[in-house]
Amino acid sequence: MKPSALPAVGGALESEKLIEDDMSKIARSALLLAMVSAPIPTVYAHAQEKVDAERLSNHVKVLASDEFEGRGIATEGEKKTVQYLSEQFKAAGLQPGGDKGDDGQRGWTQAVPLIKSSFDGTVTATLGQGKQPPRPLSQGEEIAILPAQTDDTTIAIENAPLVFLGYGVSAPERKWDDFKGVDLKGKIGVVLINDPDFEAGKGDFGGKAMTYYGRWTYKYEEAARQGALGLLIVHETAPAAYGWPTVKNSFTDDQFDIIRDNKAEVHVPLKGWIQHDVAVELFKNAGQDFDALTAKAQTRDFSPVALDGATLSVAFKAKHEKIVTHNVVGFVPGKQRQDEAVIYSAHWDHLGVGEPDATGDKIYNGAVDNGTGLASLLEVARLQAKASPPARSVVFLSVTSEETGLLGSMYYAANPLYPLPKTAAVLNFDALTTNGRAKNISPFGNGDVSLEDEVAGYAKAEGRVFTPDPKPEAGLFYRSDHFSFAKAGVPAMSFGLDGARDLVKGGRQAGEAWYKTYVAERYHQPADEWSADWDLSGVAEDVDLVYRMGSDLANSDKWPDWHDGSEFKKVREESAAERQ
Structure with a gap:
């Protein structure tokens, strides 16, 4: 799971237009909370195994x-991960669905070319403070x-205002x-x-619900x-929805991008x-x-404010290289x-x-994020391959480079192996709870x-309820791989950790406590490790629900859609003729 989203590609909306119709979302959230009359599904065309x-x-x-070395892209950890996933897909009974080789046959991977940007040496940063002595800033601790x-x-910036x-x-x-x-x-913005x-909880940007x-x-x-030399973002835990350790661990190391x-x-x-x-202090x-x-x-009355006497000097060397990673x-x-x-999908x-x-x-194992999502993808693949052949194809896509900006799903959306206009839905797994x-x-x-x-509807059929994301201010919709497909118009949603879980044992209080502890102590930190003490019965139940819904959709002629007011509806409508 990454605090990230990227510009639109391949007919998708431009990123600056990716704005939610927030009042519609607020109204919709209220509707979903009361959705006791949702239709109960009656079609179960998949195998009955759970x-x-x-x-x-x-x-x-x-x-x-530790053997998988934190599953870093373009590393030995990637090689081991890709091999494991390919072997598991094959053992489950799937067919290879990736790029075609010289023989015209598909393999298990889709190559994703990227640019890797790295530091070549140390970073120095000094804050000029007018009449006050210059203040060196520690990379990773005071600045990232x-x-x-x-x-x-x-980069050799000297005293930029x-x-x-x-x-x-x-x-x-x-x-x-x-x-x-x-x-x-020649100036550096501070935002x-x-x-x-966000602070007032009401206004032109949907209140607490984050927009793009x-x-x-x-x-x-x-x-x-706007032509700025640079930009500094002021970190605060509540509006960012993650603490400084996430910033330090996610942004001070190698960065990746598609080739532009x-x-x-x-x-x-x-x-x-x-x-x-x-x-x-600045x-x-x-x-x-x-x-x-x-x-x-x-x-709206706000105007830019020059911070008198405040300057920033930064020096470092960077290197750029083309790499190839794989979905x-x-x-x-x-x-x-x-x-x-x-x-x-799952990254x-x-x-x-x-x-x-x-x-x-120093190994960032990524057990919850996103080992749980990968395990869910593999389990659904196993069950789907054992079931009767579906009417539609069912694709299992494990994407690369989510943590570096949703780049693997973004690349797929620009270079789809299966036509996006005829992709009925994307159901994504990203960091599921273990409580x-x-x-x-x-x-x-x-x-x-x-x-x-x-x-x-599926939740109601098994005596459960669907509740909207309780933390819309965190902007989670923009932080996982379903977003790349949404920008291209494909109906998509993601399932992952949240603080709304009303646990069978402990209720909402226990669910919220787990969420807070995970984000503070393990998210994007080496402590995100597998534990024999996990209780994955809830993950199994949630993933089984998603599997049944996806399986039924694959055996139907239904085309899910965006509701009126969604910023993605127009993009989907442009390809409507291809679904007739």
Whole structure:
């Protein structure tokens, strides 16, 4: 699971247009909470065998072991992961669904070419504070500078002026402009994370529900469009939805991107995050009050504020190399309409080997994120291959590079192996909870899609309820691989960890406690390891529900759709003729 989303590709919406109809989402959330009358599914065309919790645990134990080295892309860990997934797909009875070889036959993988940007040496950063002595900033502790993703190999910024840009949003359709014509040439912007109405919980950006304008990816992209030399995002745990360790571990190491003709269109030379307390001191030394400017930034009247005397000097060398990583693809061919598909997906990558934690552990095993998703994908593949042949093809897609920006799914969406207009749905697994059965099931980020209605019906059929994502402010919908397909119009949703689980043992209080502990102590940290103490009965139950829904969809002629008001509905409608 990655705090990331990327520009649209292959006929998808441009990223700056990826804006939720937030009032519609709020109304929809209320509707789903009360969805006691959802239709109960009556078709069960799949095998009756259930998802096996022990099998799930065993897959995670292997994939999250130290032997797999944190499943970093373009490493020995990738080779082992791809081999394991390919072998498991083959053993389950799937057919290879990847790229065609010289013999015209498909293999198990789809090659995904990327650009890897790395530091070549150390990073130095110094904050100029006017009359105060310059303050060195510690990389990873006080500031998190990313390797340059432009073509630059040397970054040598000296005393670049800092300008506070509020939330860094330019939204003409909402009559909102945080830039107001400011000249950012040679300057570094400082912005807040999330949306302007996050704090108040109401306003033009959907209240607590994050829009794409609140994502860090958007803010860097917009800074590039505005001509800035660089951008610093002020980290705060609540609006970011993750703590500083996630920032440190995710952004100070190698960064990856698809191959672009003009990198400067989406990347500023300097990208970084800055600790909240450091930012508060910075503002104070510039004669400004951080809290007062934050309040001002929540209004349309906000204008850029030059931080007098505040400058940033940064120096480092970067190197760029082309690498090839891989999606792993298997499928069960449809017996009637093989060109139509239902896709199950899960990302296989994690953070690999990195900085050691307090215990000296430097392998980021990624057991929950996303060993649980991979295990779920493998279990559904096993059950689907044993079932009667479906009417539509069922594709099992394990994507690479989710942790580096949803790049594997983004590449697939631009280079689909099965036509997207005839892909009925994408059902994604990303970081499932390991604390037992729940009375409810929730999505990994709310979406205006009919698939949620279907989930509600299946949940009701087994005496459970569907509840919307309880933390829309976290922007989870934009942080997993289903988003790449949504941008291309394909109805998609994801299933993963959340704090809404109303556990059979312990209720919501226990569900929320697990979520908070995981995010604070294990998410994107070496401590995300497999445990024999896990209770995967809840994962098995949730995944079984998703499997039954997907299997029934594969044996039907239904086409799920986006609801009115969804930003993805128009894109889907453009290919309607291909589904007639």
